[in-house]
Amino acid sequence: MLELKKGIDILTDVGGVNTIAEARAIIEAKLDNVNREKLAPITNEEALIKIAAAINMCEPDDVFINTGSEEDCAWIRNYSLEKGEEKPLAKKGHTIHFDLAEDQARLVNQTFYIVNENEKTSAMAKKVLRSEGHAYVTQYMKGIMKGMTMMIGFYARGPVGAFATTAAIEISSSTYVLHSAELLYRNCYDKFDAEAERRGIFFTNVHSEGPNRPEDVPNARIFMDRSWLTTFSTFCTYAGNTLLMKKGNHRFSVDYATYFGVEKELSEHMFITGLKGKNGKVTYFAGAAPSGCGKTTTAMVGTGFVGDDLAQMWIAEDGTCRAINPEAGIFGIVEDVNREGDPMLMNSLRDNDTEVIWSNVLIGEDNVPYWNGSGENIPDEGFNFQGAWKKGMTTADGKVVPPSHKNSRCTIDAKAIENHDVEGNADPAGVPVKIITYSGRDADTMPPVWVAKNSDAGVAIGASIVSAATATEIGATGVRRQPWANAPFIPGALADYMDAQFKFFNSKKYSEGNRPIMAGLNYFLTHANRGSDGNGLLGEKKDVHVWLGWLASYVNGEVEAIETPIGFVPKYDDLKALFAGIDKEYPKSMYDMQFALYLDKIVARIDLQTEAYGKEDNLPPQLFTVFSAQKAELLALKDTHGAILDVEKL
Numbered sequence: 001m002l003e004l005k006k007g008i009d010i011l012t013d014v015g016g017v018n019t020i021a022e023a024r025a026i027i028e029a030k031l032d033n034v035n036r037e038k039l040a041p042i043t044n045e046e047a048l049i050k051i052a053a054a055i056n057m058c059e060p061d062d063v064f065i066n067t068g069s070e071e072d073c074a075w076i077r078n079y080s081l082e083k084g085e086e087k088p089l090a091k092k093g094h095t096i097h098f099d100l101a102e103d104q105a106r107l108v109n110q111t112f113y114i115v116n117e118n119e120k121t122s123a124m125a126k127k128v129l130r131s132e133g134h135a136y137v138t139q140y141m142k143g144i145m146k147g148m149t150m151m152i153g154f155y156a157r158g159p160v161g162a163f164a165t166t167a168a169i170e171i172s173s174s175t176y177v178l179h180s181a182e183l184l185y186r187n188c189y190d191k192f193d194a195e196a197e198r199r200g201i202f203f204t205n206v207h208s209e210g211p212n213r214p215e216d217v218p219n220a221r222i223f224m225d226r227s228w229l230t231t232f233s234t235f236c237t238y239a240g241n242t243l244l245m246k247k248g249n250h251r252f253s254v255d256y257a258t259y260f261g262v263e264k265e266l267s268e269h270m271f272i273t274g275l276k277g278k279n280g281k282v283t284y285f286a287g288a289a290p291s292g293c294g295k296t297t298t299a300m301v302g303t304g305f306v307g308d309d310l311a312q313m314w315i316a317e318d319g320t321c322r323a324i325n326p327e328a329g330i331f332g333i334v335e336d337v338n339r340e341g342d343p344m345l346m347n348s349l350r351d352n353d354t355e356v357i358w359s360n361v362l363i364g365e366d367n368v369p370y371w372n373g374s375g376e377n378i379p380d381e382g383f384n385f386q387g388a389w390k391k392g393m394t395t396a397d398g399k400v401v402p403p404s405h406k407n408s409r410c411t412i413d414a415k416a417i418e419n420h421d422v423e424g425n426a427d428p429a430g431v432p433v434k435i436i437t438y439s440g441r442d443a444d445t446m447p448p449v450w451v452a453k454n455s456d457a458g459v460a461i462g463a464s465i466v467s468a469a470t471a472t473e474i475g476a477t478g479v480r481r482q483p484w485a486n487a488p489f490i491p492g493a494l495a496d497y498m499d500a501q502f503k504f505f506n507s508k509k510y511s512e513g514n515r516p517i518m519a520g521l522n523y524f525l526t527h528a529n530r531g532s533d534g535n536g537l538l539g540e541k542k543d544v545h546v547w548l549g550w551l552a553s554y555v556n557g558e559v560e561a562i563e564t565p566i567g568f569v570p571k572y573d574d575l576k577a578l579f580a581g582i583d584k585e586y587p588k589s590m591y592d593m594q595f596a597l598y599l600d601k602i603v604a605r606i607d608l609q610t611e612a613y614g615k616e617d618n619l620p621p622q623l624f625t626v627f628s629a630q631k632a633e634l635l636a637l638k639d640t641h642g643a644i645l646d647v648e649k650l
Contacts (some may be wrong), residue, residue, distance in 0.1 A: 001259060002119070002226060002227070002258075002259040002491075002492060003116075003227060004201075004228075004229070004257055004356065005095055005208065005227060005228060006116055006227045007116045007130045007227055007228075008130060008134065009225075009228045009634070010055050010114070010130070010134050010137050010225060010228070010230070010232075011054065011057070011131055011137075011206065011225075011228070011230050011232075012049060012053045012205065013049055013134070013443065014053070014057050014134070014137050014138050014142065014436075015052070015055075015056040015057035015251045016053070016056055016057075016184075017049055017052045017053040017056055018048060018049070019049070020045045020054065020176075020618075021047060021303065021457070022049075023045075023048045023049045023051070023053075024048070024052075024340060025050035025051040026055055027039065027052055027055075029049065029597070030055050030063055030232075032062075034141070035063055035064060035065045038067055038084070039051075039064040039065050039152075040614075041190065041193075042154070042192060042193060043193055044192070044193050044196050044197075044202075044452045045194075046196075046202075047169060047192070050169065050230070051152060051169065051171070051532055054150070054171050054204075054206050054252070055150060057137075057141055057142055057206075057207060058142075058143070058144050058145035058206070059142070059143045059144075059145060059146050059148060060145035060146070060148050060149055060150035060173065061147055061148060061149065062149040062150070063144075063149070063151075063152065063562075064149055064151045064152070065152055065187075065632045066148070066151055066152065066153040066178060066182075066187070067189045068154075068187030068188075068189050069186075069188075069560060071330065073182050073283060073359065074554070075176055076093075076151065076173075076179050076182070077174050077179055078177050078510065079149075080095070080175030080176060080179050080303070081095070083175055083458075085097060085174060085175045085176040085237070086155035086175070086176060086179070086357065088361070088365060089204045089367050089368065090366070090367040090368050091436065092358075093353065093354065093355040093356065094355075094356045094358065094369070095356075095357050095358065096357075096358045096359070096363055096369065096518060097176045097237075097358070097359045097360075098214075098359065098360060098385055099236075099237050099238045099359060099360060099385065100212065100214055100236075100237070101214070101216060101243070101385055101386045102214050102217040103217055103220070103236045103237060103238045104238060104360060104385060104405050104407055105238060105240065105368050105407045106238070106240045106241060106488075107217075107220055107222060107236065107238075107241055108126075108488070109126070110220050110221055110222060111126060111221075111223075111224075111259075112126045112128045112133070112221065112222070112223055112224070112554070113125055113126070113128075113221040113223075113224050113225075113226055113491050114127070114128060114129075114130055114133035114224065114225040114226065114227075114500055115127045115128070115130065115226060116129075116130055116227060116595050117129065118131075118172060118357060119226075120240045120492065120493040120496075121491055121492060121493065122487070122490045122492060122493060122494045122497070123493070123494060123615070123616060124487050125491055125612060127582055127599060128223070130414070131227075131233075133223050133225065133353070133583070136221055136282070137223070137225070137232055137638075138599075139615075140210075140219060140221070140234055140553055141206070141208070141234060143461065144173075144208040144210050144234065145173045145208050147178045148173040148208070150171060150172075150173055151171070151172055151173070151174075151175070151177055151178045152171050152187055153166050153169070153170045153181055153187060154167065154168075154169055154170075154187065154189045154192040155167065155169075155170060155180075155185040155186060155187055155245060156168070156185070156186045156187075156188035156191065156195055157185065157203075157245060157249060157253070157312075157326035157327075157598055158186075158312055158324040158325070158326045159186070159324055159426055159428045160186065160188055160191050160195060160428065161195075161428040161429040162312075162324045162427075162429070162430060163265070163314050163316075163322075163428075163430075164253075164265050164267075164312035164313070164314050164324060164430075165195065165199065165207075165312070165324065165326070165428070166195075166199050166202060166203060166249070166252075166253065166256075166326075167188055167191075167192050167195040167196050167199065167202040167203070168185075168202060168203040168204070168205060168245045168249055168556055169192075169203070169204045169205065170185075170205050170207075170243075170244070170245055171204070171205060171206045172205075172206075172207040172208065172242065172355055173206065173207070173208045173209060173293045173316060174207065174208070174209050174242060176237060176239075176291070176357070177207060177237070177239070177242050177243055179357060180239055180243050180331070181243060181245065182413050183328075183329040183355065183357065183411050183412060183413050184243065184245075184246070184316075184327050184328060184330075184331060184411065185326075185328055185329070186247055186328050190217075193426065194218050196247060198545075198560070200245075201229060201256065202229070203229050203230070203231070203245070203248075203249045204229065204230045204231070205230070205231045205233075205244035205245060205248060205249065206230070206231065206232050206233070207231075207232075207233040207234070207242045207244060208226055208233075208234055208461065209234075209236065209237045209242070210234060210235045210236065210430075212235075212237060215239075216235040216554065217235060217236065218588070219235050220234055220235035220236040220241070220335040221231075221233070221234055221235075222236075222241050222244075222249050222581045224248055224252065224491065226251075226252070226255055226491050229252050229464065230619060231244040231248040231249070235327075237459070238336060238359075239250075239331055239359070239409070239411070240331075243331070244330065246309075246310075247489060249326075249490050250267060250310055250326075251270070251489045251490075251491050252491075253267035253304075253312065254267045254489055254490055254491065254493050254497070255492055256398060257500065258490075258492050258496050259492065259496065260481045260499045260502075261314075261500075262499075262500050262503055263315070263500075263503045263504055263507045263509065264313065264314055264315065264502050265314040265315075265504075266312075266313045266314075266438070266501070267310075267312055267313075267314060268286065268288060268310070268311045268486055269288055269309070269310060269311075269484070269485045269486040269489060270286045270287055270288045270295075270309075270310065270311040270323075270436075270485075271285075271286065271287050271289075271295050271296070271298055271299035271305070271307060271308050271309065272284065272285070272286050272299070272300045272305070272306035272307045272311050272324075272325055272424075272431060272433070273285050273287075273298065273300075273301065273304070273305040273306060273307075273421075274302050274303060274304040274305070274306065274327065274421055274424065274431065274550050275301075275302050275303055275549065275552050276304070277552055277553070277556070282303070282304065282308075282557070283434050283541060283552040283555060283556065284323070284424075284431045284432055284433045284434060284435075284591065284618055285298075285302070285433065285435045285436075285437060285548065285551070285552075286311045286313065286432070286435075286436055286516075286519060287296075287299075287322050287417075287435075287436065287437035287438065287439065287521070288436075288437070288439070288462060288465070288484050288485035288528060289375065289437075289438070289440070289465075289485050289521075290437050290440065290441075290465065290467040290480075290482040290485045291333070292333075292439050292441070293439050293440055293467055293485070293523070294307075294439055294465070294521075294523045294544065295308065295309070295439070296308045296330075296332055296333070297341065297342070297541060298437070299338040300342060300345060300419065300543055301545055302419065302421075302456075302548075304420070304426045305417075305419055305420060305421060305426060305465070306323070306325050306328055306420075306421050306422030306425045307325025307414070307425065308325075308328060308329055308332065308414075309325075309327060309330075309331070310322070310341065311323045311325065311326075312324050312325075313430075313433065314430070315504070315507055315510065316429070316430070317510045318511060318514075319509060319510050319511025319512075319514050320361075320432045320433075320510075320511065320556060320589070320608070321432065321433045321434075321510070321514065321515075321516050322429065322430030322431065322432060322433065323430050323433045324425075324428075324430045324431075324536070325425050327411055328413065328415075329411065329413045329414050329423065330410070330411070330412055330414050331406070331409055331410075331411050331413075332345070332409060332410055332412075332416075333406075333407060334349075334358075334371045334374075334404070334408050334409060334410050335371060335372050335373050335404065335406050335407075335408060336372070336373030337349070337371070337373065337374065337410075338373060338374050338375035338376075338640060339347070339375060339457070340375060340541075341541040341542075343415050344418045344419050345417060346520075347418060348412060348416040348417050348418075349410060349412075352416060354412055354416040355412065355413065355416075356410055356412050357410070357411040357412075358408075358409070358410055358411075359408060359409045359410075359411070360384070360385040360404065360405040360407065360408040360409065361384065361386045361403075361405075361408040362378065362379070362382045362383070362389060362403040362404045363382050363383045363384070364378075364379035364381075364382040365379065365381070366379075370403060370404065371403070371404040372402055372403060372404050372406070375648065378391075378403050378404075379535070380467075382403070383404060383449050384401075384404060384405070385405045385408075385464070385500050386401060387403075389401060389403065389468070391403075392523060396521075402484060415551075417434055418556050433513070433516055434494025434514075434516055434517070434555050435516060435517055435518075435519060435551050435555055436458065436462075436516045436517070436518045436519070436554070437518075437519050437520070437551070438462045438464075438465055438484070438485070438519070438520055438521065439465070439520070439521040439522065439523065440463045440465040440466050440482060440485075440524075441466070441467045441524045442466065442522045442524055442525065442620070443474065443524055443525065443526045443528060444525070444526060444528050444530070444598070445598060445601040445602060445605050446520060446522045446525070446566075446602070446603060446605075447519055447522065447525070447569055447594055447595045447597075448521065448522055448523065448525060448538075448539065448543070448547055448594050448595075449519060449522075449547040449550060449551065449569070449570065450484055450519060450520050450522075450564070450566055450567040450568065450569050451517055451518070451519045451551070451554060451561065451567050451568040451569075452517070452518040452519065452567045453563075453567055453568070455502070455505040455506045455515065455518065455631075456502065456506070456622045456623075456625070456626050457517070457518070457567060457626050458505060458517070458518025458519075459498070459501045459502050459622070459623070459626075460622075460626040460627065461502075461518060461520045461567075462483065462484040462501065462518070463483045463484065463485075463498065463520070463623060464605070465482040465483060465484065465636050466480070466481055466482060466484055466605075466608075467480055467482045467485075469592075473517065473576040481609075481612055483580030484501070492608055493616075493617070493618070494616050494619070494622065495616060495617060495618040495619045498619060498620055498623065499620050502620050505518065508628065516546060517551075517554070517555050519551055520567070521547060522568075523537075523539065523541075523543070523544065524537065524649070525537065525538045525594060526646075527536060527593070529598065529601075530593040530594075530595055530596070531592075531593060531596075531644075532560055538593055538594050539591065539594070542582055542584070543579075543582075543584075545578075545582050546575060546578040546579055546580075546581075546586075549578045549581070550574060550575060550578055551569050553574070553578075554568070554570075559571070559574045562647050562648065563650065564597060564647055565629075565630050565633035565634045565637065566597070566602065566630060566634075567639050569595055569647055570587060570595070572648070573593045574593060576591075578632075590645060595635075596644055596645060596646055596647065597634075597644070597645040598643070598644055599634050599635075599637060599638045599643050599644070599645060600638070600643050602630075603631055603634050603635065603636055603638075604632060606627050606634075607631075607633050608628050609627060610624065
């Protein structure tokens, strides 16, 4: 069981501030009159102690309080250009930020939870004891902002007043981090005290890039202090490591839901999107997918997407599953974003008057950003994440240097995208989620879409996600198990998290007809081993419209399905009609290849998961019950039909 406020609070201890009187004295001494006045409306004593401790620890020359006003935001943007963290591009409102070549993605091997003695954590989590975290912060963060300006902002991770929204303080010497925060989160300066009191907690985030030199990156650390809901980040600027309200605070939200919100709420690595049917009814989805597995693409397919990355969910008083997006913007990978697959996002990036922070793309001599997979002509030379670039250039070991990094990003306010559900994303009541999906990268086993028979089987789908490592994680390679696409962000014991999943989705608090259905999605099935001489994927990006459309039709009782051991799958005629709706033929031969059950492969997949989870302690028995029942049914079908089963025989 996680205990809050257990052990030494590293921030206040290293900062040497333990009382409100000490905090007020430091604020009086270190802030000028203007910024003291701006901080005055913040009266939460715990917050003021944390802020004063950060000032005393980091020793900045100046402190800037960001109220979220137009004047303050303009100051941050202008200072970022003056400081050189961003540079202006040809299009008004567009800037480029380059991270160090060694700091292009999440530093997974340098990211740790700070834990207390005998505190259980996930087997997938890296951790250090509180004493070790304390020693690092003492050595590397004392005085880390000398000669710099500390900037402090107050944000809400979700619409103000929503059940699952948590306020957060962002403290950084990086203008890029504060500029990004204004695009990605809701500034709640004037509501911070009320939100902290309503929720009972808030998050604190302290970051400094330090000198920002390649030689400092090995010393970079990203720490999450679970007990004190405080993150520390040093010697890096990549937003996934530094904009700690994102994945750092998501980890705290997962912890909080797992240990203090059982059967009430979940914190998930999920998109939220709405799909409008022919009758005008909007059906909302929430879906998990590891990076590079189609999560943003799926979100954008919605006629009104709410969020592309994170979801806070809870069971409302009316018995519906509700979800909010803790973010207000998008920090999105741009590789392979093009007009064919992502027309609305491209309109925002290329055509509309949108404020955009680009990172780690190629900047041509025309001062315009370019990236791989854009479908546009890329210049033969320019400047990118590793310096001056020319087409065909190679590294010292002979590897071709790409025009843009595979993890290049764009940061924009989601309102800039035409199909963004602005009202849904701003509603403290959240949107009513009817469908939960789980996606991975699976070349030869699972069909494109299937619905779990019950909530236990749905949790098992989420627990069984597998994927290939992507460029979002430095130091990760090969095929990886990705439970719920949330495993890198689950601090506590996996058994506790899984137990919370079973209890949430099986809760008796759902009203009749409002328990979400749970489904698997697989966009990466290939011709390989599918009775085909073809190559590549058995589908394309726009097929996502069909898979989501069928799920919406199914949950609304408009179509029936075929029952199989793994769950319910679509009938051919229903899919054919949906494909016609996107002006695409869907031959029966394609259906047969996509939805045939390759029984040996599915059984092997179940065995892989059973073995892996067998190494975890105290897992809920429901998981193994699902795996065992599915395996027995699959083997029985193999005895009758052989190793490959045409689902229509069922």
